[in-house]
Amino acid sequence: MSFRDWYRADRLPTIYCAGCGNGTVINCALHAVDTLGWRWEDTIFVSGIGCSSRAPGYIRTDSLHTTHGRALAFATGIKLARPELHVVVFTGDGDLAAIGGNHFIHACRRNVDMTVICMNNWIYGMTGGQGSPTTPRGAITTTTPYGSGEGVFDLSALAVAAGANHVARWTSYHVKELTNAIDAGLRTPGFSLIEVLTQCPTAYGRRNKLREVSDTIEYLKTHAILLQRYNRLVAEGKPVPEDMFTVGEFVRRNRPAMGVPP
Amino acid sequence: MSRVEFMQGNTACAEGALAAGCGFFAGYPITPSTEVAEHMAAKLPKRKGVFVQMEDEIASIAAVIGASWTGARAMTATSGPGFSLMMENLGYAVMTETPCVVVNIQRGGPSTGQPTLGAQGDMLQCRFGSHGDYSIIALSPSSVQEMFELTAKAFSLSERYRVPAFLMGDEIIGHMRERLTIPDSVEVAARRRLEPGTLPYTAGEDGIPGFPTFGQGYGVHVTGLTHDERGYPAATNPRLHEKLVMRLVHKVESARKEMADYVVTNPGAEQVFISYGAPARSVFQLLHDRPGEEIGHLRLRVVWPFPEFALGEFPDAKTFLVPEMNLGQVAREIQRHTDVPVIPVPRLGGDLHPPAMLAKALEASR
Amino acid sequence: MKLAIDSSRCKGCNLCMLVCPYRIFKEGKEQNERGIILPELDRPERCPNCRLQKLYGRTLCGLCQMICPDQAIRWDDEAKNERQKVEVEF
């Protein structure tokens, strides 16, 4: 089998805009699941509401497309009721960190055995481009027409602090590394968050000088700094440019987890 | 051999759920329902069931729905404020046709209101509280015995019709202690499986599709969006949406007779009380105090879908008196179905109607 | 095998162009029946997958297929009796 066989071919092409990064992230997730040898009959994809959350609808497994922000709570029910099923959640920055923020930290705290893939595009894509908890300061959105003045959530740091067993961040450009990170997440018992910085050319890029798809890809490529390198720079007292973001594995640990199959 | 116990209503509710094979409970503490959760927390793990205290009621009902898709009989219990929080996901359960039981031990509202006192103010909320058009099932217990029986029955109805079933109790019955006879076993309708080769949302005559349990190779997509028979989103097709919503409503409403569960006393009476839940007990007392008079009593154990044909059990009725611990929520429904005058007898504040209050309403209506 | 773009799926985003180390994908010029400008393929037989995928039993490189957000890139078997083109770039 190849990752392509996990798609519902009769539902393609997706509703996503041309150049949207979500499709890439789904490819990587399915590739990881496929090479790990999981059976589609035993794998459940769950999501909330948003462009990112449409992902399970394109996958042939059993899948639950739930309500905005609540995917992790639904997924918790599935996993605790049937720990032998594999549970993977697709979510967005708004879904996970705004309306679903409370479920997010508590799912990390419970360390429920699931892998959560968050397409963080810094925006509410589906509703046309409103500010989200990860919208960078100064960014233009339809609800921050003069530039966002709010603070920004670091989703990965949040998950580490809240107790998740595995946390990594990559981007929709780094397909190999992302696939490996998802693979690590799938293998780690307990809660795993893979945050994927993803381009949304339509609702974010267009308003923020990243008009072409390639502009955001170029940004992701040039502004990602590997965690180890970042740490080295800091240790050596060397300056790290302000606008860089770290990528890599932030934590992999073995705290007690819930819903791990016996 | 059945066994006899002296038990609190909320505990009896939990026992009824366990007897009905409930294997999953997710909840969040709230007075006056918490004992249901506490009893489930003590009992479920010993039966290979799952109890989980979630971060709020939104998450509780979400987890219940998730568990139900794995085939578990799943429930939650709450009261007013938590019930309000559950509304969006209850609509999701309706749309996705997920069996689940929701216990609401009602307390005085609005808002935080009267945490420790009973009410029936959520009867319309359980019927209409989520957005959009739909139908659900609601049962209302008047005794500790019925807390047990109707909880079990709620599972049966929910599993059979694939719709949320509500046990609409109240603080009075929830915290009352009474004699309870626990039968050896309780029969619960099984969820009908989806026949292989059938589309997941293709329904037969009765409007109820077979259930494609997760993890059994059905590869079903479940969404709260308007969906076609494959389960695929089809949210912009007007006629498809209409057809889906009509089916969701019809599968419940067309089974009103099958589901009806009420008790008729003195069918020849001209003055008839219609009650459900705790106020039925005040009616019992009144009838007990006036043995010579023919006073009718229709006691509803299933309130929704409303069994309007039950009104016909009283062909000579000249007035229907409806004591409720709200401002006439079900009285309004009754009036819709009859030309006989319907007189609400509201009681707010958390205490039951004194029988004298019912007597006064009775005299005034003559 | 032959590299192909599924014209019923491709949305013309050109992400494939950004990642191919061989620069096999070139900006297209003509709209297809769906109004989409597909990338053009420049000597696709240079892609190592065309020659070696079968031999190695796995996808080599595969970056374009992985990043293609619309699952539009695939390798097809040659039709019976069709000559396999080989071009190796060092």
Ligand SMILES: Cc1ncc(C[n+]2csc(CCOP(=O)(O)OP(=O)(O)O)c2C)c(N)n1
């Ligand atoms: C309770 C509720 N509030 C609001 C909405 C409207 N809504 C739909 S998607 C969305 C935001 C999605 O943003 P994100 O999770 O970042 O997903 P993206 O579309 O960016 O992938 C909102 C606010 C909703 N569906 N439900």
Ligand code: SF4
């Ligand atoms: S709006 Fe943004 S996130 Fe949504 S499909 Fe379009 S590009 Fe993707």
Ligand code: SF4
């Ligand atoms: S990446 Fe895929 S969708 Fe985009 S242009 Fe290339 S083939 Fe077409």
Ligand code: SF4
């Ligand atoms: S597999 Fe690699 S070399 Fe071959 S076409 Fe794709 S990106 Fe280019």
Ligand SMILES: [Mg+2]
């Ligand atoms: Mg987003």
